[in-house]
Amino acid sequence: MKLFRYLAVSVDSILAHKLRAALTMLGIIIGIAAVLVTVGIGSGAASSITERIEASGTNLLTISAGASRGLNNASTLTVADAALLEDRTIFPTVVAVAPQYSASATIIYGSSEGSYTVVGTTANYASVRNQELATGAFLSEAQVTGDERVVVLGDTVASDLFGADDPVGQSVRIDDTLFTVIGVLEASGSSGFGSSDAQLFVPLGTAQGRLFNAARSNGSYTLTTISVQGVDSDALDALQLQIEQMLRLRHRLSADDENDFTIQNQADMLEIASDVSGTLTALLGSIGAVSLIVGGIGIMNIMLVSVTERTSEIGLRRALGAHDGDILLQFLVEALVLCALGGVVGIGLSFAVAQLLAAIPSMSYTIVIEPWSVLLALIVSTVSGFLFGLYPAMRATRLDPIEALRYE
């Protein structure tokens, strides 16, 4: 196969101009590495976000008091609403319900003090929200019904107040009431809004009655949130609609009124998150693609220089019997080899960069360079070698051999 013999010719030529070849490839190397790393960051972020959403509980619907927009009205979500959701004859696809009443409070242990969110909830909470315990136990049914003064600490709260000490069995003061610590949650890993790490969990009735004196609506204590676990993610949409209709009826909303509660569907959130990260990946990838095009133009530039520089060589090859196709192939193969080599080095570089970024401690997610993107990078670099090598190669074939031989 003649094509393979040109490979040797082009490798000779590349080896003869090592520095120039390396500088030429640099464009492709950086372009490929940029695309792979940015797309890798995008997919790494996507999987990290997905993980976090899934970590907060599977098949989860979160009903929050108050309209999604507008004024912050008084809560109309009540314990009675939550109790109704437990009724399997009305809601057969509900697995478990965890009503929550949250408010912020000052926590004191010894000389340590801090302000945290105290969540009053039931024993179901841990399973509904996928919470594991690091030590001790979560609130039991008996403790909840007995409105006992026991508390489960989030990871951050425990380390803030107790440092390395074991908090289980110790007493903490929440807004001047003494509570006994019965357990500490495992760190959820996520930080920021909605994380359970900076929260404390007490029996629902204790929070509503003794601690915060929660408002009542229709004779029932109000709630801030109800977490509902469905049987599977397919059931969530129908369940959401059913709950919405039920709550609108119970809250006596007329057709014109907006919901006085907000239901968040975890499947929706996953979808939004993957949409966002997909857009992010596409954006980053397209920036990388621009640099790849710039790299390709660099190849074309150097190949044009190379053709001019080797005019007399082309003339000689003509005199020795080279066809148009021979000259075309020689330069095309050279551009292809440059680009493919640059692509391979770029792929290597992207893995090195991924390793380097993974070593940064504040990097909360890994860069995922997937096989398909490596394959795509190779194809793109080879195709760009072909595209950007074609014009210089055609220029080479158009040289007049007599002029070319005379060229010094």
Place this chain on the structure above:
Amino acid sequence: MTTHTSNQPDDSVPVIDIQAITKTYQMGAMAVHALRGVSLRVAAGEYVAIVGASGSGKSTLMNIIGLLDPPTSGSYAVNGVEVSQLSKNRLADLRNQEIGFIFQRFHLLPRTTARRQVELPLFYAGVPGGIAKQRALESLTKVGLAERIDHRPDELSGGQQQRVAIARALVTQPSLLLADEPTGALDSQTGKEVMALFHALNAQGITLIVVTHDLGVASQAQRIVTLRDGAIISDELNRRHTTPYLPASTNGHNGMSSAVTTQELPA
């Protein structure tokens, strides 16, 4: 590729048969007549010098003989094959098989070993690598460079570089060696060595055309063709030529004794 000197039992088919060739270049509105009706026959085994001042048309004639440039009118046959109607690729094949080029500035590829230089025409002929390697070695041996096959141009003297170029020209066993000012870039001593090599090759029956403006180089040939203003003004046998022109014994490579070769090869 059916015609080759060694396959020609009949001497009457000349290697070069040019009939009333003209070449006109269009320079803007002005037509430049580089050749105005040139006829030239070169038989197998001849050693011809084409001389003339610059602008005489000798370079144009050389390019036409070398199949690098088509004539404007007239006919040209190489070994009896009329070339005026041939395609670009067919002409390239004919150059590859029938004509060995030797240039003033050698035209060797940079950073390439002597053997690879000589293999190049065989590459375009599609000769498999192993055979090409062997033939390149034979050809380099013929010009006395068997010891230098792995040297690159910058490791060779000017004379050695020109001998690599001659080996490259010989490697396809062409009907004709076409040399353009072959000693122009060499000092007089190495120039003499190259001329001696030409003599030896011609003595082996190889047809040679040397294009030059150097009368010293021309005087080595059997026959001197002088061009002026695009026309041949004289075409005569060179009486000073050391080996007499013997048409009867120029039928191929085996016609001459090899004793001459060993005598005249440069050390």
